Amino acid sequence: MSASTKRPRGRPPLRRPPGSSRRKATFSALHAQALGTLRKMIVTGELKAGERIAEAAVCDLLGISRTPLREALKLLAAEGLVELRPNRGATITPLRAAEIAALFEAVSGIERIAAELAAARMTPAEIRRLHALQMRMEEHFKRGERTEYFRLNQEIHQFIVAGAKNEVLTSTHAFLLARAERARYLALNTQERWEQSVSEHRGILKALEEGRGDDAGRLLGEHVAHTGVAVSANLMSQTGKPAADIVEI
Amino acid sequence: MSASTKRPRGRPPLRRPPGSSRRKATFSALHAQALGTLRKMIVTGELKAGERIAEAAVCDLLGISRTPLREALKLLAAEGLVELRPNRGATITPLRAAEIAALFEAVSGIERIAAELAAARMTPAEIRRLHALQMRMEEHFKRGERTEYFRLNQEIHQFIVAGAKNEVLTSTHAFLLARAERARYLALNTQERWEQSVSEHRGILKALEEGRGDDAGRLLGEHVAHTGVAVSANLMSQTGKPAADIVEI
DNA sequence: TGCCTAAAAATTGTATGCGATATGCAAAAA
DNA sequence: TTTTTGCATATCGCATACAATTTTTAGGCA
Numbered sequence: 253m254s255a256s257t258k259r260p261r262g263r264p265p266l267r268r269p270p271g272s273s274r275r276k277a278t279f280s281a282l283h284a285q286a287l288g289t290l291r292k293m294i295v296t297g298e299l300k301a302g303e304r305i306a307e308a309a310v311c312d313l314l315g316i317s318r319t320p321l322r323e324a325l326k327l328l329a330a331e332g333l334v335e336l337r338p339n340r341g342a343t344i345t346p347l348r349a350a351e352i353a354a355l356f357e358a359v360s361g362i363e364r365i366a367a368e369l370a371a372a373r374m375t376p377a378e379i380r381r382l383h384a385l386q387m388r389m390e391e392h393f394k395r396g397e398r399t400e401y402f403r404l405n406q407e408i409h410q411f412i413v414a415g416a417k418n419e420v421l422t423s424t425h426a427f428l429l430a431r432a433e434r435a436r437y438l439a440l441n442t443q444e445r446w447e448q449s450v451s452e453h454r455g456i457l458k459a460l461e462e463g464r465g466d467d468a469g470r471l472l473g474e475h476v477a478h479t480g481v482a483v484s485a486n487l488m489s490q491t492g493k494p495a496a497d498i499v500e501i
Numbered sequence: 502m503s504a505s506t507k508r509p510r511g512r513p514p515l516r517r518p519p520g521s522s523r524r525k526a527t528f529s530a531l532h533a534q535a536l537g538t539l540r541k542m543i544v545t546g547e548l549k550a551g552e553r554i555a556e557a558a559v560c561d562l563l564g565i566s567r568t569p570l571r572e573a574l575k576l577l578a579a580e581g582l583v584e585l586r587p588n589r590g591a592t593i594t595p596l597r598a599a600e601i602a603a604l605f606e607a608v609s610g611i612e613r614i615a616a617e618l619a620a621a622r623m624t625p626a627e628i629r630r631l632h633a634l635q636m637r638m639e640e641h642f643k644r645g646e647r648t649e650y651f652r653l654n655q656e657i658h659q660f661i662v663a664g665a666k667n668e669v670l671t672s673t674h675a676f677l678l679a680r681a682e683r684a685r686y687l688a689l690n691t692q693e694r695w696e697q698s699v700s701e702h703r704g705i706l707k708a709l710e711e712g713r714g715d716d717a718g719r720l721l722g723e724h725v726a727h728t729g730v731a732v733s734a735n736l737m738s739q740t741g742k743p744a745a746d747i748v749e750i
Numbered sequence: 751t752g753c754c755t756a757a758a759a760a761t762t763g764t765a766t767g768c769g770a771t772a773t774g775c776a777a778a779a780a
Numbered sequence: 781t782t783t784t785t786g787c788a789t790a791t792c793g794c795a796t797a798c799a800a801t802t803t804t805t806a807g808g809c810a
Contacts, residue, residue: 281587282764283575307791317765319568322793326532326572330579338530339771339792351668358669361614369606419600420607424673531794556761566795571763588762588801 283320287327294333294344295433305334305342332431345431349487352435356480359428362421363413364473367456370415371465379461382411386457393450401446406433408453412460412472435483445482449475532569536576543582543593544682554583554591581680594680598736601684605729608677611670612662613722616705619664620714628710631660635706642699650695655682657702661709661721684732694731698724 280288290310293299305325307318314321325342328334334342374382389404406429413425452475459468529537539559542548554574556567563570574591577583583591623631638653662674701724708717 318792319764319766323572323575327575327579330576341792354667354669357618357667358614358673361670362611365607365610365614418603418606420603420677421610424607424677428669428673567762568794568796590762 281320282316283323283327286314286316286321286324289314290324290328291331291333291430294328295430297434299344301344301346301434303344305344307341331427333434347435347487349484352432352487353480353484355428355432356476356483359425359432360473360476360480362425362428363409363476364469366413366416366418366421366425366469367460367472368416368465368469369418369421370412371460371463371468373417374415374460378411378415382408382415382457382460385411386453389453390450393446405449405453409476412456415460435487445478448478452478530569531565532572532576535563535565535570535573538563539573539577540580540582540679543577544679546683548593550593550595550683552593554593556590580676582683596684596736598733601681601736602729602733604677604681605725605732608674608681609722609725609729611674611677612658612725613718615662615665615667615670615674615718616709616721617665617714617718618667618670619661620709620712620717622666623664623709627660627664631657631664631706631709634660635702638702639699642695654698654702658725661705664709684736694727697727701727 290299299305307321311318311321325334325336329336329342333345335345336342385404385408389401389408392398392401392404410422410425410429414422416422452471456468456471456475459465459471539548548554556570560567560570574583574585578585578591582594584594585591634653634657638650638657641647641650641653659671659674659678663671665671701720705717705720705724708714708720
């Protein structure tokens, strides 16, 4: 125990059960760790839509007390990933068709704005890097590697948004993306849609390379909107698929 | 004491100092009340940029314990209104020129998207209401009533965004607006800029009335961008004005 | 007078306890 | 049989305590 080793006065620890710690020598606070851990569990589907979050159980799971957990839950609620009701605790936010549709529409708009700005602001080196990312993504497409394709796809979207050189847009985009990512298993990623998506990405890349901001914005916005439509349609039909089906943003 | 009047067992209250309460019969939780109160104090400038937030003092001021206050502070940090540093507490976020510029650019983009959608989605009744709001705002302009003008102006912007019928856009806009509103004393709201602003609003209204989504979006986006330019210029010159100078969004 | 160091005081992050509220279950009443 | 009531238990929101960290103060020395 680090605290007991630092104690200069020879007395036993006061009310200090084994394994607990008031302050750990970590990079981030307990509440921030809990926030990150829970966010990931929600985004990856480990915590399911509609599921109750029992504070005591999650405290045991994460090895922390209720205070930082409650702080983290409030932040997750602000992100829309959980819903708090007074005196009733927290539940994982359900995937509601109308909300998901609104979410994709908003993300589509934000990416469109970002792409317009990125067309004017990305450096030649950044354009080259984007080109390389696209090439790798297409390799994964050719080999039918969905998981890797999806990872590259996400990276490309975020890279373009970052190319706008506007931190508010970037953080807003990231804020919304966590919620959108939850719906990924809902996209029926058919071969047809997959091919269409790759084609759309080519158009977006070309527009960015040629500095055509209006086109880049329009194409990226439409691309995200198409994905939103696919997700919403699948959510409506309630044919929830296992994680092998991957949403594209 | 409500708790003591409810006590059925005749014992004195346990560790219950006078004036404290675990749970008040209020509409919202203490953390949420603290959040709203502090947000308002920051936005109105009562809490100044760069100012330290001493937990103990604010607890005394708000009449609550540290727990809900710390929860509120974390949410305010997520909103960008305060900055938290580990072991050093909270400070009110400074107004940094580059961040304010990015903020207005992002708000400009979001309002542009929202206006495009609103042009297609607002009902005739809503358009009439918007028209009425504009008329009232112009009355305030004619009479030189800045405070009232500003209030109507804010209402119009939010009304247009709400007209998009997209809750994600609306909440994202509101999220960013609190930060943007803090800079309002920085806009040199000259007579010239004021007239220009009114004129711009007329163009926006007309485009919305005629369902010209592309125009509505472009005009609103440019309008907000102009405001951002004015704010940034003033922030750069560090000629912080008293609250009589009102930013326009 | 200025700098350095150690000690004291203040503040912060987290853990824990208490009272209020919600939930579940069994018994009583309709 | 169904509905209502009462009680026990679980959970939530907040206040407070504790330990760690930071800041301030005081004293010594050059």
